Amino acid sequence: MNKPTLMKHFSRRDFLKFSGLTLTAALLSEPSVSSAAASQLARVVDGAMQVFEKPSLSAKVVTQFWKDMVLPIVDEVDGEQNNRLGQKWFQVGNIGFAHKSWLQPVEIRFQEPTDEIRFTGSVAEVSVPFVDAYDTHSEDSPRLYRYYYGSTHWVNKLVEDKEGKAWYRVMDDKFPERERWVRAERLRIFPYEELAPISPDVPPEEKRIEVNLADQHMTAFEYDKPVFDAPVSTGDYLTNPKYQTPTGSYLVGLKRASQHMLPWDRTFGSYDLPGVPWVAYFTQRAHAFHGAYWHNGFGRIRSHGCVNLAPQDARWVYLWTTPEMRPYNELQYAETGGTRVIVI
Incomplete structure (x- = not known):
């Protein structure tokens, strides 16, 4: 039986084939193709994405790319300040600049298939x-x-x-x-070892998370000392007041490693998101920490009320908070109250 492993670093040809974007070759200077393709890639997350001559929405548009095209990113720069989007831009190959929130950083890591799978999943x-x-x-x-x-x-x-x-x-x-x-x-x-709880010896009452809505940032504390922080995207109340993430003090009550999310109320918009990663609910109205793969606008309001994180940050929160999750459990309720969450 095989274990999942990295099969190979993909070649320039593999990259062009996978992205389905043969014109990507024009964006890459030959000396940097391998390094750019191996570690600096991003996927267009929605619709038609414009690329600008300079990192500014007022600059000349030089081209556009479509959803799910995979592009080489060669740099992250400060650009024109925009209250809704933020200041960070990506340089796309050698052609121009696109706002960071429009591109999801990705990798291409093929795996060796394995039959070491629990019958329950x-x-x-x-x-x-x-x-x-x-x-x-x-x-x-x-x-x-x-x-x-x-x-x-x-x-x-x-x-x-x-x-x-x-x-x-x-x-x-x-x-x-x-x-x-x-x-x-x-x-x-x-593997199970990657799903082990983080800081399990810290008493649950000595853990807490604070979410600052003004700063769009979260900080995790152990014994009142910060141990982890990350940018977040909370409810976009400017689009719809119902999306506001509620302030207050809560407890994590339910966790699941994966969830297919659909709106329970049509007034909360239309979305269909399979495989939302590392979900930790903290209100009875279904507000949760979870990973978001459909945008990269962390640090700005964006969600329908949940606390969006980059998937790797959401996994840390999922593994650190209580209730502790067994790797083979699809979901886990807190029996006596989970980690404290304070939204300010």
Whole structure:
């Protein structure tokens, strides 16, 4: 039985093929192709993204790219200040600048498929910019969803198709009656040691998280000393007052490693987000910390009320807070009250 491992660093040809963007070659100077492609990539997160001559919305538009195109990022710079977007921009290849919030940093890390999967399911993350989920283990079958880098999913079976390609069966908490199949080399199954609780010896009452809405920042404390902080995106009350993240003192009450999120109230907008990673609910109105793969605008209001984090930051919060999660549990309720959360 094989364990998930990094198969290889992809080549320039692999990069161009995966992104589906042959014109990307024009954005890369030859001496830096390998390093840029290996570690500095980003996916266009929505619609048509404009690239500007300078890091400013008032600068000349030089081109545009479409959702899910994968682009080389060569630098992060300070640009024109914008209260809604922030000041950080990415330099896209050698062609121009796009705002950081429009691009999700990604990697392309193909995995060795493994059959070391619990019969009840194992948690996996997408390790490439995106992977399509199909109705059966065949790319000729209907495509049901597209899963994005950093999203998490429960897998419970490995099979090979008639061509010898490996596929994982993915469970969906919203639609458990319908199977979903994805190419196995594009998901990384977490070993149990990577899902171990963080600081389990610290008494629960000595842990707390403070979320500062004005600063769009969160800080975790142990014994009143900060041990972790990260930018966040809380409720976008300017778009809809109902999106306001509520202030007050709360307790983490429910956690799950992956959740398919849909609006429970049509007035909260229209979205369909499978595999939302590392969810930790702290109000009875379903406000939660969780990872967000659909934007990179952390540090500015953005959400429908939850506290959005980069997926790697959300995983830290998930593993550090109580209730402690067993790696094989789909969800876990707090029996006596979880970690204190103070929103100010």
